[in-house]
Amino acid sequence: MVKITGIEIYPLQADFKKPFSFSGITRLSSNNVILTITADQGACGWGEACPVPGMSGETAASICAVLKDYFAPLLIGQDPLDIAVLTRRVENSVNGNICAKSGVNIALYDLVGKLLCVPVYTLLGGKHRDEIEVNGSIGIGTAAEMLAACEEQMAECGVRYLKLYCGKESVAQDVRKLKEVIGGIGGQAQVFLDVNQQWSPKEAIKAIRSLEEEGLLFVEQPTPKWDLEGMRQVCQAVTTPIAADEAVFAVTDITRLAMAQACDMIAVYAMKPGGISGGHEAAILAQAAGMDCFIGSYLELGVATAAGIHLAATIPDLKYPCYMYGPMKYSQDVLQQPLQVHRGKVAVPEGPGLGIDVDMERLLAMRL
Numbered sequence: 194m195v196k197i198t199g200i201e202i203y204p205l206q207a208d209f210k211k212p213f214s215f216s217g218i219t220r221l222s223s224n225n226v227i228l229t230i231t232a233d234q235g236a237c238g239w240g241e242a243c244p245v246p247g248m249s250g251e252t253a254a255s256i257c258a259v260l261k262d263y264f265a266p267l268l269i270g271q272d273p274l275d276i277a278v279l280t281r282r283v284e285n286s287v288n289g290n291i292c293a294k295s296g297v298n299i300a301l302y303d304l305v306g307k308l309l310c311v312p313v314y315t316l317l318g319g320k321h322r323d324e325i326e327v328n329g330s331i332g333i334g335t336a337a338e339m340l341a342a343c344e345e346q347m348a349e350c351g352v353r354y355l356k357l358y359c360g361k362e363s364v365a366q367d368v369r370k371l372k373e374v375i376g377g378i379g380g381q382a383q384v385f386l387d388v389n390q391q392w393s394p395k396e397a398i399k400a401i402r403s404l405e406e407e408g409l410l411f412v413e414q415p416t417p418k419w420d421l422e423g424m425r426q427v428c429q430a431v432t433t434p435i436a437a438d439e440a441v442f443a444v445t446d447i448t449r450l451a452m453a454q455a456c457d458m459i460a461v462y463a464m465k466p467g468g469i470s471g472g473h474e475a476a477i478l479a480q481a482a483g484m485d486c487f488i489g490s491y492l493e494l495g496v497a498t499a500a501g502i503h504l505a506a507t508i509p510d511l512k513y514p515c516y517m518y519g520p521m522k523y524s525q526d527v528l529q530q531p532l533q534v535h536r537g538k539v540a541v542p543e544g545p546g547l548g549i550d551v552d553m554e555r556l557l558a559m560r561l
């Protein structure tokens with residue numbers, strides 16, 4: 194039997210190339226936590242937790258504490274091949290702490306893939322595609338600033354899908370600005386919105402109806418996550434598909450959303466709901482409930498982005514782009530071969546586990 198021998202924790206600071214604003218938050222840098230789970234045959238699995246305190250309530254300090262004090266004692270001495278059993282024990286040991294739990298789950302998958310010499314997507318049943326269509330994202334700014342960012346991302350990475358953040362101004366101002374930006378894109382990319390819960394149901398219905406002729410691909414979390422009845426009202430009042438993002442932190446949230454008919458689509462992350470295991474379950478459950486899903490992100494570095502790419506590769510009917518854009522937003526990454534978006538797509542990494550190698554020198558240079 195293989196045994197887990199240790200966990201190493203690397204809290205770090207990763208700077209964004211440019212400040213990035215959405216709803217009430219501006220991100221200048223991200224205090225991600227990279228971790229390794231080592232086994233007694235010398236193998237080591239990499240994981241990453243990417244806290245956005247305004248979203249999951251976690252910080253780098255809370256993630257390090259829960260990894261060291263709660264998860265490491267549970268995992269050391271156990272067989273890493275028992276991924277589901279260990280993930281359940283980790284899940285039950287502490288409430289919440291979703292990114293810390295996801296980091297452990299990602300590291301376990303990487304470790305087991307390496308021990309068995311297969312990619313993570315093989316552990317999930319195989320890949321349906323070799324490349325994933327990626328969307329860029331445009332933080333809140335003036336119409337001119339947003340349009341310049343659209344042009345930059347289309348030129349740099351060839352993205353054919355762009356997510357526009359909005360919801361900070363009045364509905365009338367937002368609609369006017371978004372029409373100007375979408376008009377400026379001129380059909381070079383398909384557009385969708387992320388409102389991060391900033392509209393009331395009535396505002397959402399008014400705004401989305403005013404924008405429907407612009408051909409929005411979908412609208413992500415227009416209204417508050419707790420108001421399933423409000424989400425249902427918006428869903429029924431517009432033809433544009435509505436995606437749930439902040440409303441999904443656990444796989445069971447998808448059941449509640451489906452029963453309430455509160456959305457058409459689900460955003461699944463490698464960071465929620467529960468890493469690669471939870472993300473895989475979420476994708477299956479969403480599709481069984483008649484909803485589409487796509488892989489979203491908190492803009493992670495290469496380790497967790499690779500996990501999201503493996504997840505995306507295993508979704509049978511993936512109709513929408515995935516937000517695997519994190520590595521393009523940071524001024525540095527921890528991978529030896531950074532993930533790149535070319536012509537709007539990122540290749541599914543090959544090789545055992547996540548198919549990535551971490552550059553220790555870079556990691557230590559970014560360590561806090």
Ligand SMILES: [Mg+2]
Nearest residue numbers: 387413414438
């Ligand atoms: Mg979102």
